[in-house]
Amino acid sequence: MNPVIIGILLPLLGTMLGSAFVFFMKKEIPDRLQKTLLGFASGVMVAAGVWSLLIPSIDMASTSFEGFRSVLPAAVGFLLGMGFLLLIDELTPHLHLGAQKAEGPRSKLSRTAMLALAVTIHNLPEGMAVGVVFAGETQGLTLSAALAVSIGIAIQNIPEGAIISMPMHTEGNSRWRSFLIGSLSGVVEPIGSVAILLLASVLGVALPYLLAFAAGAMMYVVVEELIPETAEGTHTNLSTIGFAVGFVLMMVMDVVLG
Numbered sequence: 001m002n003p004v005i006i007g008i009l010l011p012l013l014g015t016m017l018g019s020a021f022v023f024f025m026k027k028e029i030p031d032r033l034q035k036t037l038l039g040f041a042s043g044v045m046v047a048a049g050v051w052s053l054l055i056p057s058i059d060m061a062s063t064s065f066e067g068f069r070s071v072l073p074a075a076v077g078f079l080l081g082m083g084f085l086l087l088i089d090e091l092t093p094h095l096h097l098g099a100q101k102a103e104g105p106r107s108k109l110s111r112t113a114m115l116a117l118a119v120t121i122h123n124l125p126e127g128m129a130v131g132v133v134f135a136g137e138t139q140g141l142t143l144s145a146a147l148a149v150s151i152g153i154a155i156q157n158i159p160e161g162a163i164i165s166m167p168m169h170t171e172g173n174s175r176w177r178s179f180l181i182g183s184l185s186g187v188v189e190p191i192g193s194v195a196i197l198l199l200a201s202v203l204g205v206a207l208p209y210l211l212a213f214a215a216g217a218m219m220y221v222v223v224e225e226l227i228p229e230t231a232e233g234t235h236t237n238l239s240t241i242g243f244a245v246g247f248v249l250m251m252v253m254d255v256v257l258g
Contacts, residue, residue: 003143003147003177003190004024004134004137004197005063005102005145006150007130007146007147007150007193008130008134008150008190008193008197008244009190009191010130010147010150010151010152010154011126011151011153011154011157011186011190012044012126012157012162012186012187012190012220013154014153014155014156014157014158014186015123015156015158015160015161015182015183015186015189015232016161016179016182016183016186017158017161018157018158018160018162018163018165019161019162019164019165019178019179019180019181019182019183020161020165020179021121021161021165021166022162022165022166022168022169022178022179022182023126023175023179025162027165028153029159030102030217031231031233031235032232032235032238033052034229035230035235035236035238035239036238036241036242037156037158037159037237037242038156038159038226038229038230038239038242039063039226039230039238039240039242039243039246040155040242040243040245041152041156041183041242042156042222042226042230042239042242042243042246042248043242043243043244043245043246043247043249043250044148044151044152044155044225044246044247044249045149045153045156045218045221045222045226045246045248046066046219046222046243046247047131047188047246047248047251048145048148048149048152048218048254049215049218050150050215050220051145051221051224051250051251051254051255052133052142052145052146052148052210052250052254053129053132053149053214053218054074054078054134054212054215056136056145056211057073057074057207057208057209057211057212057215058070058071058074058208059071059075059079060073060136060207060208060211061073061208062082062181065218067208069118073209073212074176074208074211074212074215075093075212076209076212077161077208077209077211077215077216078219079216080111080213080216081125081208081213081214081215081216081217081218081219081220082210082216082217083216083221084213084216084218085122085125085215085217085220085224086220088094088121088122088125088152088223088226092108097170100233101162103170105150109166113205116140116181116182116185118162119160119163119164120184120185120188122160122183122221123157123160123186123188123189123190123192124189124191124192125217126153126157126189126190126192126217126218126221127188127189127190127191127193127195128192128195128196128214128217129149129153129191129214129217129218129237130150130153130192130193130199130209131152131192131193131194131196131200131210132148132196132211132213132214133145133146133149133150133209133214134146134193135196135200135203135207136211137195138163142244142254144254144255145252145254146173146251146252147212148249148250148253148254149218152167152218152246152250153189153218155200155246156221156226157186157189159184160186161183161185161186162230164178164182164185165179165181165182165183166176166178168182175188175231177235184221186213197211208256228251230242230243247257
């Protein structure tokens with residue numbers, strides 16, 4: 001299969017895998033597994049944000065500009081990416097990866113619906129980030145770096161799929177219905193990726209900004225959602241180990257294999 005197609009579909013597959021937890025777990029993802037996955041995804045996404053997105057953004061801009069102007073697209077794009085996700089969080093229900101609180105049926109249903117909406121909206125810029133890195137492949141970005149970004153987002157999507165499907169089953173929906181609704185929250189990601197790829201031919205000048213925008217969006221998810229979640233409760237050492245492994249793996253894939 002074409003590696004670009006694989007890269008576009010990986011984040012959706014991560015969401016589907018997380019949603020499938022409803023078939024073989026009664027309540028929620030084991031804390032140890034969740035901390036390890038989130039730590040690993042954080043490491044991959046931080047390293048990808050630097051080596052796969054920000055550095056290529058600066059390199060692309062340096063072919064046309066010198067000095068301060070060569071880093072300006074990366075700085076502006078990064079801040080716009082962070083600001084865009086911040087705006088989304090202000091306008092929509094805030095996403096939390098932790099366990100659902102015990103509430104009445106009506107409030108639980110509302111909370112689950114709000115989480116599904118929040119996850120779906122957050123997934124759109126993540127899908128666009130995947131499209132940006134694959135579009136950047138035509139201007140020197142390595143295939144391994146693009147795939148690594150996709151893998152990092154896919155891993156981060158696993159607990160997101162689970163926090164939608166598992167509470168829905170607890171509320172009385174069938175396992176298959178819960179799995180389907182959880183999986184549908186990830187459909188916007190390949191849509192966002194394909195939209196960016198279709199526009200790649202007219203995005204040439206803006207590509208350095210878009211790469212940095214994707215980096216800002218990914219860093220926001222790491223700082224606002226993943227790191228706080230890994231630092232709560234017990235087994236935080238597993239998330240630290242996961243972060244280190246994910247960071248080094250991404251660095252090796254991008255620097256050595258690229």
